[in-house]
Amino acid sequence: MNFDLDVAIIGGGPGGSTCGGLLRKYAPELTVGIFEREAFPRDHVGESVLPPVSSILQELGCWDEVEAADFPIKIGATYRWGNSDKLWDFEFMPVEQYREEQRPRGWTQQARQLAFQVDRARYDHILLDHARRLGCAVEQPGRVRRVETDGDRIEALVLEDGRRIRARWYVDASGAAAIARKALGVGVDCPTRLQNVAFWDYWENAEWASRYPGGATRVLVLSIGSGWIWFIPLGPTRTSIGFVCPKSLYRESAKSPEEIYLWALQQEPFITELTASASREGKVEATRDWSFVSDRTAGPNWFLVGEAAGFADPILAAGLTLTQGSAREAAYSILALAKGEHEADWLQQNYDDNQRTRIRQHIRFADFWYSANGKFTDLETYTSEIARDAGLSLDPKRAFQWLGTGGFTHDTLGQAGIGALDLAGTRQVASRFLGTQARWELSRVNQLTLKLDGAKVVEIPAYKDGTIRRIKTYRRGDRRLPLTGLFATVITALQRGPDLVGHILPEFQRQAAGGEAGGKMQSHLVLHHLLQALELMLNDGWVKGRRDPKRPGIDLNTPIEGQIIHTNVELNERLAAQEPV
Numbered sequence: 001m002n003f004d005l006d007v008a009i010i011g012g013g014p015g016g017s018t019c020g021g022l023l024r025k026y027a028p029e030l031t032v033g034i035f036e037r038e039a040f041p042r043d044h045v046g047e048s049v050l051p052p053v054s055s056i057l058q059e060l061g062c063w064d065e066v067e068a069a070d071f072p073i074k075i076g077a078t079y080r081w082g083n084s085d086k087l088w089d090f091e092f093m094p095v096e097q098y099r100e101e102q103r104p105r106g107w108t109q110q111a112r113q114l115a116f117q118v119d120r121a122r123y124d125h126i127l128l129d130h131a132r133r134l135g136c137a138v139e140q141p142g143r144v145r146r147v148e149t150d151g152d153r154i155e156a157l158v159l160e161d162g163r164r165i166r167a168r169w170y171v172d173a174s175g176a177a178a179i180a181r182k183a184l185g186v187g188v189d190c191p192t193r194l195q196n197v198a199f200w201d202y203w204e205n206a207e208w209a210s211r212y213p214g215g216a217t218r219v220l221v222l223s224i225g226s227g228w229i230w231f232i233p234l235g236p237t238r239t240s241i242g243f244v245c246p247k248s249l250y251r252e253s254a255k256s257p258e259e260i261y262l263w264a265l266q267q268e269p270f271i272t273e274l275t276a277s278a279s280r281e282g283k284v285e286a287t288r289d290w291s292f293v294s295d296r297t298a299g300p301n302w303f304l305v306g307e308a309a310g311f312a313d314p315i316l317a318a319g320l321t322l323t324q325g326s327a328r329e330a331a332y333s334i335l336a337l338a339k340g341e342h343e344a345d346w347l348q349q350n351y352d353d354n355q356r357t358r359i360r361q362h363i364r365f366a367d368f369w370y371s372a373n374g375k376f377t378d379l380e381t382y383t384s385e386i387a388r389d390a391g392l393s394l395d396p397k398r399a400f401q402w403l404g405t406g407g408f409t410h411d412t413l414g415q416a417g418i419g420a421l422d423l424a425g426t427r428q429v430a431s432r433f434l435g436t437q438a439r440w441e442l443s444r445v446n447q448l449t450l451k452l453d454g455a456k457v458v459e460i461p462a463y464k465d466g467t468i469r470r471i472k473t474y475r476r477g478d479r480r481l482p483l484t485g486l487f488a489t490v491i492t493a494l495q496r497g498p499d500l501v502g503h504i505l506p507e508f509q510r511q512a513a514g515g516e517a518g519g520k521m522q523s524h525l526v527l528h529h530l531l532q533a534l535e536l537m538l539n540d541g542w543v544k545g546r547r548d549p550k551r552p553g554i555d556l557n558t559p560i561e562g563q564i565i566h567t568n569v570e571l572n573e574r575l576a577a578q579e580p581v
């Protein structure tokens with residue numbers, strides 16, 4: 001059969017350009033076409049990024065180009081969320097340790113820990129130009145009018161001018177349009193009760209709520225009860241301000257998008273203050289932002305990436321992390337298929353498992369945030385339902401604990417965490433929402449044994465340096481325990497003996513001091529992460545724990561005020577000073 005291209009990608013947003021760029025970087029012999037319907041630059045919502053994207057930019061080879069655009073550095077977020085009106089911060093690194101670095105920054109240790117707030121018109125343009133320079137043939141404007149299918153295979157893309165493009169593999173990166181997914185008849189599941197809508201506009205000269213040297217700041221996420229407001233500085237003068245609320249509230253308000261947007265902003269005096277000298281572009285945009293996950297994300301000759309594959313509510317700002325992460329794994333899978341490495345079914349199945357698990361976990365985490373904000377009156381009952389969905393039978397109280405302390409972790413292979421939060425971070429969020437210190441399960445037990453009954457050993461892919469390695473993993477239901485990274489070290493320690501203080505901790509300390517686990521991480525951090533991995537295994541049922549009253553134990557608590565999550569004293573004082581007497 002004659003093909004026009006090796007890979008045809010629909011959509012030149014971050015999903016399409018990341019996938020195309022990585023394909024050409026690692027296999028310059030492949031012919032890759034990207035078809036983008038719009039001329040760039042074009043505006044797009046979704047501007048606040050998480051740190052995992054930075055290393056993908058570096059791998060793509062466009063870190064310097066993105067850094068040269070001088071986007072504000074994001075060091076974290078300031079929230080009004082949970083059971084208190086006080087503002088609190090979540091930092092990607094302890095703010096006392098943040099040091100000003102001359103811009104443009106190189107790929108420094110600090111840069112790896114932080115993120116950007118990006119003007120998507122410029123960001124998407126930089127990424128697509130980079131893919132073009134790497135050798136992708138970009139057709140722009142190049143709208144795909146129709147996707148021809150034969151059963152579960154894609155046969156061709158039909159362009160606006162009638163040309164038929166045939167490729168060995170197809171990638172649907174067309175975002176919410178999901179043109180190939182729809183043509184293939186792949187359905188979607190909405191495993192959540194959240195049905196939100198979003199309204200936003202751009203402002204000139206709004207004051208930044210926090211400002212650090214080197215152009216660093218935080219985004220603001222402010223709950224106003226009926227919904228929440230985002231405030232994202234995009235550049236020295238431009239700010240994105242949006243409002244998210246349930247669809248039902250919008251319908252019942254009988255307001256226009258412009259009216260409900262302005263009404264929401266008026267409810268928040270802090271926004272009024274920050275925009276006192278600012279002017280609005282005056283083009284309020286609106287979209288629905290309902291979380292969903294596709295029933296399948298890969299087939300015989302196709303992959304869905306980014307928002308075509310699924311979407312998690314923007315409260316977590318995880319969209320680009322999920323998008324560029326999925327684009328990377330799709331590129332690696334196609335590279336392996338092109339080289340004839342690994343079985344096609346195994347590559348597709350694992351790609352699908354990874355994306356759908358990750359999207360579902362983010363949706364659950366978003367549900368947890370909304371639950372904690374009182375959006376569901378039957379909050380605890382609801383968390384029980386979410387746990388049941390994950391195959392666990394927990395009473396409502398235990399379910400809320402589980403959800404807040406590990407029910408959505410396992411995002412990154414070999415580590416315990418989700419997005420930019422490690423397990424301790426998610427636990428600290430839970431402590432803040434619950435208003436009490438979260439006690440670790442490890443504090444209740446001191447004898448620990450691996451519990452692997454019913455688990456199968458399977459192989460999963462590890463994606464690195466353009467190739468896929470096979471990693472052994474225990475699998476039980478939809479939970480998995482990779483025999484790599486921190487988890488492998490924990491398993492070795494458990495094999496030394498069951499006593500937490502006598503066997504396991506000394507082994508952790510030995511590993512941390514010897515640098516055998518955790519790569520280049522400092523030893524106290526390695527120890528901390530090993531404890532988190534063990535806690536997660538205990539939470540997830542991979543480890544059975546009991547208390548021997550004759551043996552010592554350990555006492556681990558997550559304080560409400562921590563190093564990376566804490567009350568923002570300065571802004572609270574500023575707001576308090578302005579309240580009428």
Ligand SMILES: Cc1cc2nc3c(=O)[nH]c(=O)nc-3n(C[C@H](O)[C@H](O)[C@H](O)COP(=O)(O)OP(=O)(O)OC[C@H]3O[C@@H](n4cnc5c(N)ncnc54)[C@H](O)[C@@H]3O)c2cc1C
Binds near residue numbers: 036145307
């Ligand atoms: C209200 C809201 C707030 C958000 N906030 C954040 C945030 O703070 N942080 C974050 O990381 N994410 C956020 N997101 C999510 C983020 O916007 C998406 O995850 C991201 O844009 C997905 O990238 P993508 O490449 O999959 O799709 P897109 O960026 O939408 O790109 C798809 C491209 O495909 C093109 N296309 C569509 N149809 C065709 C066709 N037929 N032929 C050719 N081209 C086509 C489009 O023109 C577009 O350029 C938010 C989303 C919403 C709705």
